[in-house]
Amino acid sequence: MTQSSEQVADVYPTRTGGEFLLMPREDFVVHGTADDGPLDGEELEDFTQNGYLTFPEFFTPTEVTALGDELERMATDPEILAQDSTIVDQASHEVRTIFGVHRTSEVFHAVAHDPRLVDRARQILGTDVYIHQSGANTKPGLTGDDVYWHSDFETWHAEDGMPRMRAVSFTIALSDFHSFNSPLMIMPGSHTTYVSCGDIVPTQQEKALLDMHGSGTPSPAALEQLADRHGIEVLEGGPGSAVLFDSNSMHGSGGNISPYPSSTLYFVYNSVENEPVEPYSGQARRPEFLGARDFTPVP
Amino acid sequence: MTQSSEQVADVYPTRTGGEFLLMPREDFVVHGTADDGPLDGEELEDFTQNGYLTFPEFFTPTEVTALGDELERMATDPEILAQDSTIVDQASHEVRTIFGVHRTSEVFHAVAHDPRLVDRARQILGTDVYIHQSGANTKPGLTGDDVYWHSDFETWHAEDGMPRMRAVSFTIALSDFHSFNSPLMIMPGSHTTYVSCGDIVPTQQEKALLDMHGSGTPSPAALEQLADRHGIEVLEGGPGSAVLFDSNSMHGSGGNISPYPSSTLYFVYNSVENEPVEPYSGQARRPEFLGARDFTPVP
Numbered sequence: 061m062t063q064s065s066e067q068v069a070d071v072y073p074t075r076t077g078g079e080f081l082l083m084p085r086e087d088f089v090v091h092g093t094a095d096d097g098p099l100d101g102e103e104l105e106d107f108t109q110n111g112y113l114t115f116p117e118f119f120t121p122t123e124v125t126a127l128g129d130e131l132e133r134m135a136t137d138p139e140i141l142a143q144d145s146t147i148v149d150q151a152s153h154e155v156r157t158i159f160g161v162h163r164t165s166e167v168f169h170a171v172a173h174d175p176r177l178v179d180r181a182r183q184i185l186g187t188d189v190y191i192h193q194s195g196a197n198t199k200p201g202l203t204g205d206d207v208y209w210h211s212d213f214e215t216w217h218a219e220d221g222m223p224r225m226r227a228v229s230f231t232i233a234l235s236d237f238h239s240f241n242s243p244l245m246i247m248p249g250s251h252t253t254y255v256s257c258g259d260i261v262p263t264q265q266e267k268a269l270l271d272m273h274g275s276g277t278p279s280p281a282a283l284e285q286l287a288d289r290h291g292i293e294v295l296e297g298g299p300g301s302a303v304l305f306d307s308n309s310m311h312g313s314g315g316n317i318s319p320y321p322s323s324t325l326y327f328v329y330n331s332v333e334n335e336p337v338e339p340y341s342g343q344a345r346r347p348e349f350l351g352a353r354d355f356t357p358v359p
Numbered sequence: 360m361t362q363s364s365e366q367v368a369d370v371y372p373t374r375t376g377g378e379f380l381l382m383p384r385e386d387f388v389v390h391g392t393a394d395d396g397p398l399d400g401e402e403l404e405d406f407t408q409n410g411y412l413t414f415p416e417f418f419t420p421t422e423v424t425a426l427g428d429e430l431e432r433m434a435t436d437p438e439i440l441a442q443d444s445t446i447v448d449q450a451s452h453e454v455r456t457i458f459g460v461h462r463t464s465e466v467f468h469a470v471a472h473d474p475r476l477v478d479r480a481r482q483i484l485g486t487d488v489y490i491h492q493s494g495a496n497t498k499p500g501l502t503g504d505d506v507y508w509h510s511d512f513e514t515w516h517a518e519d520g521m522p523r524m525r526a527v528s529f530t531i532a533l534s535d536f537h538s539f540n541s542p543l544m545i546m547p548g549s550h551t552t553y554v555s556c557g558d559i560v561p562t563q564q565e566k567a568l569l570d571m572h573g574s575g576t577p578s579p580a581a582l583e584q585l586a587d588r589h590g591i592e593v594l595e596g597g598p599g600s601a602v603l604f605d606s607n608s609m610h611g612s613g614g615n616i617s618p619y620p621s622s623t624l625y626f627v628y629n630s631v632e633n634e635p636v637e638p639y640s641g642q643a644r645r646p647e648f649l650g651a652r653d654f655t656p657v658p
Contacts, residue, residue: 151567202579204614206503239538239593268450280501284618294538315503315614318591319583
C-alpha cells in the first residue's frame with residue numbers, strides 16, 4: 061500500500077453528489093509494533109480491532125488542575141476571545157471551543173509535545189507525526205446541544221485534503237464524564253468502514269439531518285448499519301482520563317441536560333507520510349487552526 | 360396531616376410571580392406497610408429514601424411483544440391519529456405520544472388494572488387509587504430531543520389542581536434503554552424537596568431555559584443544588600422493565616442521537632384522598648386525557 065501526496069485517484073470519495081455508501085477501509089490501522097513501545101501487544105491489538113484505547117488516569121490530578129486553570133485563563137483573555145479560532149456561544153457569551161491551543165498556549169504546547177501522547181501516536185502511525193489540529197472544548201450543563209455522529213477523517217479528507225487514514229486523536233478529560241454529561245460515544249470497530257457522505261437525500265429524515273448538521277453527515281441507514289454491527293460504547297471517565305482514537309472512528313456525543321459542564325483538550329496527530337493535498341471537496345483550504353499546513357514533525 | 364379537597368392554604372405555591380424556591384415536602388412518601396404487600400420492607404424503605412424503585416423483568420417478553428403490537432396498531436389507526444390526545448411530530452409525521460391509552464385500548468386498560476401495578480400503587484399511597492393520566496411515548500433515534508428536568512407534581516398541582524404529593528407513576532419499557540437512547544434519569548431523594556417554580560428570571564440562562572421549556576421549569580440553581588445533594592441515576596433497562604416513582608421526583612431524559620428509538624408506557628395513580636380541585640395556577644382545567652376528573656377507583 062503506497063501513499064502519494066499527489067492528488068490522483070481518490071480512494072475515499074465523499075460529497076460527490078452521489079449516494080451514501082459504506083466502503084472498506086484501504087489503510088492499515090496500526091503501523092508500529094509492540095517492540096516500538098510504549099503500547100504493548102494487547103493494546104495494539106485492541107486498537108486494531110476497536111479503533112480506540114482508553115487510559116483512565118493518564119494525567120495526574122495536579123496536572124489536570126493546571127490545565128483547567130490555563131483553559132480558564134484563556135477563556136477570559138480578551139486577546140484570545142477576539143480571535144477567529146475562538147468559538148463563543150451567542151446566547152451565553154461563554155467560550156465553547158478554542159482551536160489551535162498548542163500554538164497559543166505554552167502550557168498546551170507542552171501537552172501536545174508530551175511523550176505520553178506523541179510516543180503513542182508515533183507508534184500507531186509508524187512514522188514521525190505533526191499536529192493537524194488541536195483544541196479545548198467546554199460544554200455547558202442544562203442544554204441539549206449534541207455533537208452528531210461523524211468520522212473526523214471524512215471532514216479532514218474532504219475539507220483539508222488529508223489523503224489517507226493515518227491520523228489519531230488524543231482527548232484528555234478535564235472534568236468528570238458520566239453517561240449523562242455528554243461523554244464521547246464511539247462505535248468500536250467502525251474505523252474499518254468508510255462512510256462516503258452523499259448529497260442525494262431521498263428521505264425527509266435525511267434532509268432534516270443534513271439541514272441540521274451540514275455536509276459530512278452520515279445517513280441514517282449508514283449509522284443504523286454501523287451501530288448494529290459494532291454497538292455503541294459510552295466512554296465515561298474522570299478528570300485526567302484520555303482516549304486515543306483512529307481518525308475514521310464513528311463518534312459523537314449526546315446533549316447534556318445535567319447541571320454538570322464538561323471540558324476536554326484534544327490533539328490530532330497526522331503521519332508525516334500523509335501530508336494533506338488540496339481539499340478533495342474542491343473547496344478552498346480551511347484556516348491553519350482547523351487544518352494545519354505546517355507539517356514540521358513534533359521533535 | 361389531614362388533607363382537604365377544598366382549596367384553602369396552598370402548601371406548594373408555584374408560578375406565583377415570585378422567585379424560585381426549594382421547600383421541604385409536607386407529605387408522607389409511603390403510607391402503607393410491608394404487611395400490606397406486595398412490596399417488602401426493604402423496598403418500601405428504598406422508595407421512602409430514593410423516591411423510586413426499579414423492577415428489571417416486570418413484564419414477560421411475550422407480554423411486551425403484545426404491548427408493542429398494540430402500540431403499533433394504535434399509532435397507525437386513523438381514528439387514534441385524529442384525536443387531540445395523540446401527539447404527532449410535525450416533521451416526520453410519526454406518533455410521539457398517545458395520551459389516555461387506558462381508556463382507548465382494551466390491552467392498555469388491562470395493564471392499567473393489572474394487580475402488579477395497582478397493588479403496589481395502593482400500598483404506597485395507602486388507599487384506593489384512580490388513574491390521573493396514562494400514555495404511550497415513542498422517542499425516535501438520531502435526534503437530540505430531550506425531556507428537560509421536571510417534577511410531575513409541580514405540573515399536576517399548578518395545572519390540574521392536585522392538592523398534595525400522593526401519586527405515583529409506573530413506566531414500563533417496551534424497548535431496550537441504554538444510557539445512550541434517552542433512558543429515564545432521576546435524582547434519587549429529590550422527591551423530598553419541592554421546587555417552587557418562579558416567574559422572575561434574573562439571568563439570561565434562566566430566561567433561555569424558560570423560553571425553551573415553558574412554565575414549571577426548575578431554575579438552574581435549583582437543579583444544581585438538587586443534583587449536588589442527590590446525584591443523578593440513569594435508569595437503563597430491558598424491554599419489560601419498570602420504574603415506579605413518586606410524583607415529586609426530579610426527572611428527565613436526554614436526547615437520543617443513537618439510531619435506536621425507544622418506547623414506554625406509563626400510568627399515573629393518584630390516591631382517592633387526593634382528588635384534584637381547581638388548578639392552583641388559576642388557569643382552566645386541562646383536558647381529561649391530561650388530568651382526569653373521573654375519580655372512579657380502580658376496582
